[in-house]
Amino acid sequence: xxxxxxxxRSVLAAWLDGELKVSTAEAVRRHLEQxxxxxxxxxxxxxxxxxxxxxxxxxxxxxFTGRMMARLVEEKELNRLEARLEPRRRRRQVVAxxxxxxxxxxxxxxxxxxxxxxxxxxxxxxxEVSLNVSFLEDADLMDEIAVIEAMDRLMSDNQPDEGV
Amino acid sequence: xxxxxxxxxxxxxELVERNQSRVIGLIYRFISDAADAEDLxxxxxxxxxxxxxxYKPTAKFSTWMFRITANVSLNALRSRxxxxxxxSIDQITDFGDGPRAMPDPDSRLPxxxxxxxxxxxxxxxxxxxxxxxxxxxxxxxxxEGLSYADIALTVGCTTMAVKSLLARARDNxxxxxxxxxxxxxxxxxxx
Numbered sequence: 001x002x003x004x005x006x007x008x009r010s011v012l013a014a015w016l017d018g019e020l021k022v023s024t025a026e027a028v029r030r031h032l033e034q035x036x037x038x039x040x041x042x043x044x045x046x047x048x049x050x051x052x053x054x055x056x057x058x059x060x061x062x063x064f065t066g067r068m069m070a071r072l073v074e075e076k077e078l079n080r081l082e083a084r085l086e087p088r089r090r091r092r093q094v095v096a097x098x099x100x101x102x103x104x105x106x107x108x109x110x111x112x113x114x115x116x117x118x119x120x121x122x123x124x125x126x127x128e129v130s131l132n133v134s135f136l137e138d139a140d141l142m143d144e145i146a147v148i149e150a151m152d153r154l155m156s157d158n159q160p161d162e163g164v
Numbered sequence: 165x166x167x168x169x170x171x172x173x174x175x176x177x178e179l180v181e182r183n184q185s186r187v188i189g190l191i192y193r194f195i196s197d198a199a200d201a202e203d204l205x206x207x208x209x210x211x212x213x214x215x216x217x218x219y220k221p222t223a224k225f226s227t228w229m230f231r232i233t234a235n236v237s238l239n240a241l242r243s244r245x246x247x248x249x250x251x252s253i254d255q256i257t258d259f260g261d262g263p264r265a266m267p268d269p270d271s272r273l274p275x276x277x278x279x280x281x282x283x284x285x286x287x288x289x290x291x292x293x294x295x296x297x298x299x300x301x302x303x304x305x306x307x308e309g310l311s312y313a314d315i316a317l318t319v320g321c322t323t324m325a326v327k328s329l330l331a332r333a334r335d336n337x338x339x340x341x342x343x344x345x346x347x348x349x350x351x352x353x354x355x
Contacts, residue, residue, distance in 0.1 A: 010331060011327075011331075012331070012334075013327075013330050013331040013333075013334040013335075014312070014327050014330070014331065016334075017305065017312070017330070019311070019312050019327065044338050044342070044345060045334050045335070045338050047345045048334070048337045048338040048340075048341045048342070048345055049306070049334060049337065051283070051287055051337075051341050051344060051345070052287055052291070052302075052306050052307075052337070054280070054283050054284050054287050055193065055284060055287055055288065055307075056284070057189055057192070058185075058188050058189045058191070058192030058193075058198060058201055059198050060184065060185050060188050060189075060202075061198075061202065064180070064184045064188070064202065064205070065177060065180050065181050065184065067202075067206070068180050068184075068205075068206050068209055069177060069180070071206050071210070072176075072209075072210065072213060075210060075213075
């Protein structure tokens, strides 16, 4: 529960501004009549508030409306230009995106071709097949050699004796 | 505003004509620079122009206009304080209480003018030292004479919150300006 002085000080600003209900304002007034300390506090608040009147008002140059309307015309012109540029800007963005994508693809392709893919190591079953194939190839070659030798032999057997 | 909203461009010119001094005056209370205040006032009216289609007359036009004005002013103050952080030493002219701060003996300004200027600077500093919401409440209450209810609508809070904001603001101002009340430097003009 605040003391009467605390309560009065919390509403003093509103009292000075005339923002309190009549009954509350009357209660504050009665307290101030009796309390020297709160009266002094109220005087300080009032006087410091009055010091704010020392601030000079703003110097307003004539012709503000004309300058304002000129700026508005500029703003409208800018908006009109922006609106005209907007479709072009969007088209430019689409073209730039497509070109970027194409360039990326081409670069990827070039890099792929240039570096080449590393040869995959053969798996054991593939190695087996490869060995078998080379063995078969060797066997065919052996067969061919055998056939040639046999033919040579036949030819030399059938040849007439030159000295006879 | 409603006529302008219906497409009457001349109504906008009328609106500018009628409200310019209030808007410029209010901005000036925040930033204390006449040229900047005019630029920012143009920004306020441009925002009003751009928002004409979305404006709903649920509150008073002046409340809406003051809200835009306060926002534009606070944004300008924030960007100024950001810029001040980057300021180079060459740009600093206030060297505090060193020899340069001594009064110029050749100055022809009379004492009363010096006191008046010093007091204005102190008042300005005291207002600037307040938190943003208190600043807005003080400026709207003191210089625009708005009621707590109208300040609440402008700031977007309750009347009770405004009451508390202004109570704290006035206490802060009293503490900041105490010297000028007690020494009598301010008292000359205080009734």
